[in-house]
Amino acid sequence: MMKIIVADDDKLIRYYTQSLIAEVMNEPYEILEAANGKALIDLCLQHSPDIAFVDIKMPYVDGISAIDQAKMSCPNTNFVVLTAYADFSYAKRCIRLGVTDYLLKPIERETLEKVLNDLKIKINKENSFDNLKFQHKVISLFNNPNLGNLCKDVDKNIEHGDFLYLEFFILCPNYDEIYHSIYSKLSNELGDLADNLLKYGNKNTLFHSKRGNLALVIQLVNENQDYIIHSINLILKEYNRNCNISCLSTKSSTLTHLFENAAKINQKYTCIFANKTGVVYDIGAATFGLSNDDFAFLERFSKVISAFIDGNEPEYTIHIKNILGHTQMNVLNINFNELQAYTNKITGQNLEEQSPKPFFKELLALGESLKINISQSSLDKMDLIKEYIDKNYMNDIGITNISEIYKLSPNYVSKLFHEKFGTKFTDYLTNIRIYNAKLLLASNSDISIKTVSSMVGYNSPRHFTNIFYKLTNMYPSDYKKNDYRSTSKNTDRF
Template sequence: MTLLIVEDEDIIRKGLIVTLRKLEMDFEHIYEAGDGEEGLRLCREHAPDIIMTDIKMPLMDGLTFIRESQKLLPEGQFIILSGYSDFEYARTALQYGVKDYLLKPSTKSEIKEVLTRVIGQLKEQQSLRLELTERIHTYEKKLNRFQELLLGNILSGRYPAGEIGHFLSHYSIAFPEEYMAVVCIKITPVVSSDGSSIDYKNHFLWIVSLFEPYAAVYQADILSVYKCLLFNFSRLDSGYSQKIWQNIEEEIRVYGQKHGLRICLSISRVESSRESLPAMYQQACMLLHHRLFHQEAVAFYPKRQRNTEARTPVIPLTMIETLYHYFIGNSQFDLRQNFYSFIHHILSVENSSPGYVCDCLDRLKDTFALQAAKDGLEPESAYRIELSVSEAMTACDSPDALMDALYARLMDYWKRKRDGAAPASHMASSPVDQAIAYMEQNYYLDLDLSMISDLISMNSSYFSSLFKKKTGLNLINYLQNVRIEKSKQLLLNTNQKLYEISEAVGIPNVKYFCKLFKDYTGLTPSEFRKKEHSS
């Protein structure tokens, strides 16, 4: 809190300063001026919180000074120093919004009473202003979050094409239609995690910042470990555009090496129709799946795929038919050996691509169902295989991991077929895996059950039941576990303050964060940090 005294009589001005110091009023600085012009200069330089000013002064009288200084300090609190003969001036000053006045001479108790009152009013104003600022900040965050979810729903094709414009305009979200592109991004550690936290949020925001000089960038939230952006940009000369992407690609490569990350991104074709957005998103996803085939590559573009897929490989039908016979048999070893051979073949065949792999596995699914029907087997049994290949490609980061994931899904069906268990579509459990992967990378967002179940397009009660059955915890408790584990890593590996860590893991109320941390660990965050550092 700072104070400015504007008084032309030195003895009064100095006396006030002495009195204030004796009263131990809590002012960080007390400035003084002998006239209104000097007072204005000090207002410009120091922006004092409270100004005490005389009425009659040379060069610039008090009323003119108040009027001019209010232009500089609209939130300033003014107190008039007035003699009895100046009452009419004081009354005029009150019309300018002056908060209080002191008659000269004043006693210590009068000075303290007036200043205490004005300081209280100022603090109340500041508190209200801070509350309003926080409310606006919260509203903006929720608005941004809503925009991310809305764009995510648009890209994932949840709205009819003709209604996309309606949804955007209804919720006052406007962006130019021309020259749009969808970008998908995946960030993964180069080596297995050693327990240290990966700061997905800030790594992702750094990537966003690379594109902001060239485009309006919108984040879209889709339940996927692929992060998604929508670009609006002015069409650039193709040579210049290519140079920009090459520079960005190199920056990402260097950044990833520095932080021990593999960062891959794909850019869809450029379109000028909002109705094309779902297809653009699907293309960007399929392009990013190519990272499994090109382990050193960083970026994937549509034009890079045209020449490499000139001849589509033949689907190995004989291998699929052989696999069916091993599937209806009872040898898990033979099934595993032949399935891995099949997957390895379709991954490594010349001109193989994510689209080709998906086509092969779709044919496997159809062949199993058709052959089972020919063999007189129950069509609604476990012979209707659903391997969710594109989802597996999204989650995995190497061909070996993809083979393992697909085999694990096939084995789920094989065991149910062997044991005569009721059919259980893979999709019944897949959303739980998706939600877990999503929370691991997006724990810092404002998440809840209804939001995640909406992203999956499932009834929240049914999804909650599935989630608890698989994990043993309800979704909120699982999310809290993730956040506490992330906060432990930040406590051990950074010097961040508690409120910074609380905000970073998605719990903006630091008091609630400390209580939650103690409930989960038995220690406060400070005790945990001290104990771990001393051991």
């Protein structure tokens, strides 16, 4: 949110200026008043405003001297002088101080509107550039295994405050659909939220965690954490009708500590199975009351879920029997209602048993549905599916609609495709898209990222950029700038 100070010893002038600002501002802002130069200096020190309208003739400290002192604490503030004196000596002093504009009273509405519009454009550009630097620092920190002095440098070179880390865990029956549908849509919605937060001064970056999940880091301002959490809860609520999306969060006063706290989320992420989906949980609240026995159980349960998603019946059965044989159910502090809700969405069943042992025996019986009698015709269809992907990767395709075309179940296709080609369906589709994107970028230096994104099957350039970076460790724009023409066309696909 933009912060504006109006500094003038005349109360009526302050009121008049504020009224004009209210008429022409079309975005959120906060306004503060200063009745003298000393008050202006103090307010700048406390609030680091984006814009300050300053009268020259004020008591205690004159406006120009106040600007000179205030610039030491807030060098990025845009100072606009409002004065009734068309004095060249004043103008020269203002120029030396780097004052943004010099306006004579009484200021007209059209003049103020133009000044504010010009300043908004300038400030938005500066904020976007600052946010880009913030993004690079965060991504470097979270992707560098050897932190060393990097952590110290990150904390030295960025203003301190409260930083919020959120990681999103997505589980659904047809896991190969995640990247192309749920993952992509969630990424877009979180990206839109991130863009909106930037208008309120929240620097942020959306990226992939080391687990492959979406992660969002936000620098909090104006105590707006509750608004952010509420906004994310609304997004998650829409998705959790058909799948399980959980969000674990942590907060810290430095990025280094935030990184350390985020590592705790990775260590304790299995707590998502014992908590309600579609709600942002602080990692401390989500793990409260859970013992080592609980986490040992949840770790085993997560393997059951993974085996079901992969269609791996032997491992699925082994992990359930392991739970039944090695878990003292009576000592667990697990919310089995939430555990059951997770399981029902993932399996597509309506398991009714509430007690732990009967619940897992009921779950064990589902293993029969995962046993597959692989026929030669099914294996032949995998070759046809692979060929279909090669020819249609640029279209809106996914494992569900391909399964319908070849009259097979999505889990069946996922299992057979992986067994025959040694790679997951979604990984193959993603790799072939990025391979062709690299060819396009290398063959045409004038082509836009948006065009390339569309030509290889991604509706969102943001999502395409994230995927490209994850697979190549480079942004598409950087790849295009470098000369890969001699190597790209002669490189094997994978």
